[in-house]
Amino acid sequence: xxxxLALTALMKTFPSNRVVDGISLNVxxxxxxxxxxxxxxGKTTILRMIAGxxxxxxxxxxxxxxxxNGLRPYERPVTTVFQSYALFPHLTAAQNIAFGLERAGEExxxxxxxxxxxxxxxxxxxxxxxxxxxxxxxxKQRTALARALVVEPELLLLDEPLSAxxxxxxxxxxxxxxxxxxxxxxTFLFITHDQEEALTLSDQIAVMNKGKxxxxxxxxxxxxxxxxxxxxxxxGAVNWVDGIGVRPESTHISRQAPANGVRLIEALVETSxxxxxxxxxxxxxxxxxxxxxxxxxxEEQYANGDRxxxxxxxxxxxxxxx
Amino acid sequence: xxxSRFLPVFAxxxxxxxxxxxxxxxxxxxxxxxxxxxxGFSLEWYRxxxxxxxxxxxxxxxxxxxxxSTFFATIxxxxxxxxxxxxxxxxxxxxxxxSLVTPEIVTGISxxxxxxxxxxxxxxxxxxxxxxxxxxxxxxxxxxxxxxxxLRTAEPALEDAALDLGATEWQAFRLVTLPxxxxxxxxxxxxAFTVSxxxxxxxxxxxxxxxETLPMVLYAMARRGANPVVSAISTVIFLGFGALILLSERMxxxx
Amino acid sequence: MNRLRTLFLAPAAGFTVVLFLIPLSIIIGYxxxxxxxxxxxxxxxxxxxxxxxxxPLYGVILWRSLVMSTAATALCxxxxxxxxxxxxxxxxxxKNIYLYLVILPFWTSFLVRTYAWMFLLRDSGLINSILxxxxxxxxxxxxxxxxxxxxxxxVYGYLPFAVLPLxxxxxxxxxxxxxAAADLGATPxxxxxxxxxxxxxxxxRAAGVLVFIPCLGxxxxxxLLGGGKSIMIGxxxxxxxxxxxxxxxxxxxSLALMALVMxxxxxxxxxxxxxxx
Numbered sequence: 001x002x003x004x005l006a007l008t009a010l011m012k013t014f015p016s017n018r019v020v021d022g023i024s025l026n027v028x029x030x031x032x033x034x035x036x037x038x039x040x041x042g043k044t045t046i047l048r049m050i051a052g053x054x055x056x057x058x059x060x061x062x063x064x065x066x067x068x069n070g071l072r073p074y075e076r077p078v079t080t081v082f083q084s085y086a087l088f089p090h091l092t093a094a095q096n097i098a099f100g101l102e103r104a105g106e107e108x109x110x111x112x113x114x115x116x117x118x119x120x121x122x123x124x125x126x127x128x129x130x131x132x133x134x135x136x137x138x139x140k141q142r143t144a145l146a147r148a149l150v151v152e153p154e155l156l157l158l159d160e161p162l163s164a165x166x167x168x169x170x171x172x173x174x175x176x177x178x179x180x181x182x183x184x185x186x187t188f189l190f191i192t193h194d195q196e197e198a199l200t201l202s203d204q205i206a207v208m209n210k211g212k213x214x215x216x217x218x219x220x221x222x223x224x225x226x227x228x229x230x231x232x233x234x235x236g237a238v239n240w241v242d243g244i245g246v247r248p249e250s251t252h253i254s255r256q257a258p259a260n261g262v263r264l265i266e267a268l269v270e271t272s273x274x275x276x277x278x279x280x281x282x283x284x285x286x287x288x289x290x291x292x293x294x295x296x297x298x299e300e301q302y303a304n305g306d307r308x309x310x311x312x313x314x315x316x317x318x319x320x321x322x
Numbered sequence: 323x324x325x326s327r328f329l330p331v332f333a334x335x336x337x338x339x340x341x342x343x344x345x346x347x348x349x350x351x352x353x354x355x356x357x358x359x360x361x362g363f364s365l366e367w368y369r370x371x372x373x374x375x376x377x378x379x380x381x382x383x384x385x386x387x388x389x390x391s392t393f394f395a396t397i398x399x400x401x402x403x404x405x406x407x408x409x410x411x412x413x414x415x416x417x418x419x420x421s422l423v424t425p426e427i428v429t430g431i432s433x434x435x436x437x438x439x440x441x442x443x444x445x446x447x448x449x450x451x452x453x454x455x456x457x458x459x460x461x462x463x464x465x466x467x468x469x470x471x472x473l474r475t476a477e478p479a480l481e482d483a484a485l486d487l488g489a490t491e492w493q494a495f496r497l498v499t500l501p502x503x504x505x506x507x508x509x510x511x512x513x514a515f516t517v518s519x520x521x522x523x524x525x526x527x528x529x530x531x532x533x534e535t536l537p538m539v540l541y542a543m544a545r546r547g548a549n550p551v552v553s554a555i556s557t558v559i560f561l562g563f564g565a566l567i568l569l570s571e572r573m574x575x576x577x
Numbered sequence: 578m579n580r581l582r583t584l585f586l587a588p589a590a591g592f593t594v595v596l597f598l599i600p601l602s603i604i605i606g607y608x609x610x611x612x613x614x615x616x617x618x619x620x621x622x623x624x625x626x627x628x629x630x631x632x633p634l635y636g637v638i639l640w641r642s643l644v645m646s647t648a649a650t651a652l653c654x655x656x657x658x659x660x661x662x663x664x665x666x667x668x669x670x671x672k673n674i675y676l677y678l679v680i681l682p683f684w685t686s687f688l689v690r691t692y693a694w695m696f697l698l699r700d701s702g703l704i705n706s707i708l709x710x711x712x713x714x715x716x717x718x719x720x721x722x723x724x725x726x727x728x729x730x731x732v733y734g735y736l737p738f739a740v741l742p743l744x745x746x747x748x749x750x751x752x753x754x755x756x757a758a759a760d761l762g763a764t765p766x767x768x769x770x771x772x773x774x775x776x777x778x779x780x781x782r783a784a785g786v787l788v789f790i791p792c793l794g795x796x797x798x799x800x801l802l803g804g805g806k807s808i809m810i811g812x813x814x815x816x817x818x819x820x821x822x823x824x825x826x827x828x829x830x831s832l833a834l835m836a837l838v839m840x841x842x843x844x845x846x847x848x849x850x851x852x853x854x
Contacts, residue, residue, distance in 0.1 A: 339733070343697055421593070459596035462592055495581075540689075544801060
């Protein structure tokens with residue numbers, strides 16, 4: 001598969017710390033690629049370096065064979081959807097979208113058609129004449145997206161574009177975003193700290209921590225076969241028992257010891273937490289280790305103080321050791 | 323919160339303190355007698371005011387000076403505010419803010435010293451041009467203050483977005499920041515105008531014989547003693563400035 | 578980017594250097610020179626001008642300026658605080674109007690406002706006319722041309738400078754704090770004394786400095802309202818550059834005044850940081 005964006009050994013140091021510490025990755029063409037990591041891990045800095053708002057101390061940024069280092073933002077075929085959307089308040093939605101086309105020297109007569117097309121694509125046909133102040137959060141986000149896409153960039157950067165939306169809206173927009181990307185075939189580089197978002201949307205994920213990459217892989221690989229303890233813990237809950245990691249959904253409870261071929265521990269039920277679609281039962285082994293097991297509604301329920309057996313299949317164990 | 327009676331009453335008294343002296347002055351400008359006993363309504367003093375040639379020339383000078391210096395100070399000050407907003411220059415912003423708190427008398431005498439020094443080598447005199455230069459110099463800081471305040475509430479990401487979409491730095495300023503800044507620039511211009519029009523201390527020191535301004539004439543008249551024409555002039559100025567401020571508020575509201 | 582920025586800053590930098598910094602430097606230089614025979618300046622270089630500042634003749638004027646400025650500042654703060662509190666507590670739709678009413682007189686001509694007080698206070702002024710016609714006094718009271726008149730004029734002139742920073746500080750006060758105080762049993766007066774005033778100490782300091790500095794350098798107010806007996810530093814400086822034609826001495830006084838102003842500002846900035854302004 002062709003590589004769209006290649007980052008090689010990127011470094012960026014601010015006075016007190018190495019914000020970006022030797023980052024190398026390849027984003028394939030047409031891929032929905034996510035940079036996932038906690039706040040302060042350096043992902044925003046990487047985005048700004050690709051867009052041209054900051055220069056790396058060392059390392060290369062190559063887009064479709066062209067070296068971007070040193071180029072001003074307006075010289076790069078890269079556009080950004082900002083976290084705050086950054087819509088121009090004195091221009092209508094349509095004028096916002098037309099902005100990039102005008103700067104590129106597009107034929108003035110051809111612009112309105114392209115803008116209309118884009119408005120339709122993001123579902124804002126009737127809202128072109130509205131000013132940002134009278135658009136809802138979701139509509140602003142779509143306008144920002146349309147504005148960045150209409151100039152047909154070689155790479156689209158998205159800086160946590162969904163974080164300002166409320167949860168219900170976020171889920172809906174996620175699906176639309178994924179469909180839009182597939183339809184247009186434009187390479188997306190998406191940064192987020194929300195692991196659910198990354199898992200749902202991405203073709204590939206790079207998990208970052210403290211300026212370094214911990215693991216790169218598909219959502220499945222990252223979740224089921226985390227390479228480091230950090231990745232395991234960031235993507236979901238983990239039970240660590242004697243150095244072995246098992247996720248709660250793979251951890252079972254029963255009163256009697258089950259059949260052979262499974263790992264087994266005795267434990268005492270401490271409390272149950274209702275999560276809506278299941279229970280997480282928190283237990284403690286005789287050795288004092290805390291283990292959380294997932295119990296679905298159609299299974300037997302347990303009360304505090306019950307003595308139970310905790311078990312799991314060895315194949316469900318995470319490959320990484322504590 | 324329980325509100326006592328004290329605050330509203332106190333506030334009313336303070337507003338009275340602030341406004342009554344001016345209102346009284348305005349009222350008595352219509353007094354037919356030149357004494358402070360009301361003797362009847364009259365426009366006599368306004369007539370005298372309009373017929374005063376010296377006054378007319380001084381007012382004209384004040385207007386010219388104010389308009390010219392406002393024009394330049396607004397442009398220079400706005401560009402300066404933008405430049406400093408992008409990246410501060412401690413010596414420049416420090417000097418400009420220092421000029422704001424420097425007592426006018428000190429600014430005035432220092433400019434006088436400068437001009438006298440220059441005039442030793444160049445055959446020039448004090449006149450309209452020296453006043454205008456002085457006014458531009460001190461008005462820049464006022465414009466900077468107002469426009470800076472506006473810029474601080476602006477979203478820096480907007481210019482980033484413009485650059486991202488293909489605009490150069492100049493285009494980002496012209497097409498994105500400047501339009502958004504318009505109300506602030508207008509307010510700054512208004513401030514510069516009123517400060518320039520009203521200035522006495524600095525102007526009196528650097529004006530030449532031919533460049534008398536309205537405040538200078540007013541000052542001389544006030545010094546000479548009770549003069550109802552001064553009341554008439556004051557009323558007109560008061561109403562004029564009041565109208566300008568209303569204008570300024572209107573413009574600020576159209577954010 | 579930097580080229581554009583340099584271009585934008587150049588005109589302002591030019592004006593600042595040529596029409597502010599250089600004149601100031603000239604004045605600094607003059608303060609160390611001697612009075613020329615025909616006025617102006619001449620050699621030799623000397624510290625004499627600064628030594629003269631300590632002469633009791635001028636010390637009186639300096640002292641008087643400090644006292645009057647302090648009095649005016651104190652009065653401004655006393656008047657401005659309740660007013661600012663009133664406006665901060667008002668309904669949102671009235672707030673702007675109340676503020677506007679404070680700013681309005683300030684933006685009209687300073688000369689006009691000072692003259693308004695002359696109109697009221699002079700022997701033939703309105704107050705005396707009323708008192709005389711009501712037979713409360715038989716001779717006009719000498720209300721004008723004294724230090725009190727100057728202080729009144731200063732308070733009148735600079736009150737808005739005190740109201741605005743106080744208002745801004747009080748307005749930003751977290752209303753929840755006041756409710757918490759009431760919840761814990763404090764009366765309104767106790768809340769003001771123990772919560773509001775300490776929390777708006779920065780505003781009070783800013784207001785104090787913002788009033789004190791212009792009062793110290795005042796010229797028009799003492800000139801018109803004070804007569805010859807209550808001149809302040811500003812008048813003294815002007816006098817040296819015109820009638821007395823002693824530019825070096827005038828320069829020295831100016832610099833002393835500037836030094837005082839800058840010390841006060843540094844103290845405020847150090848204490849409260851840049852947001853104070």
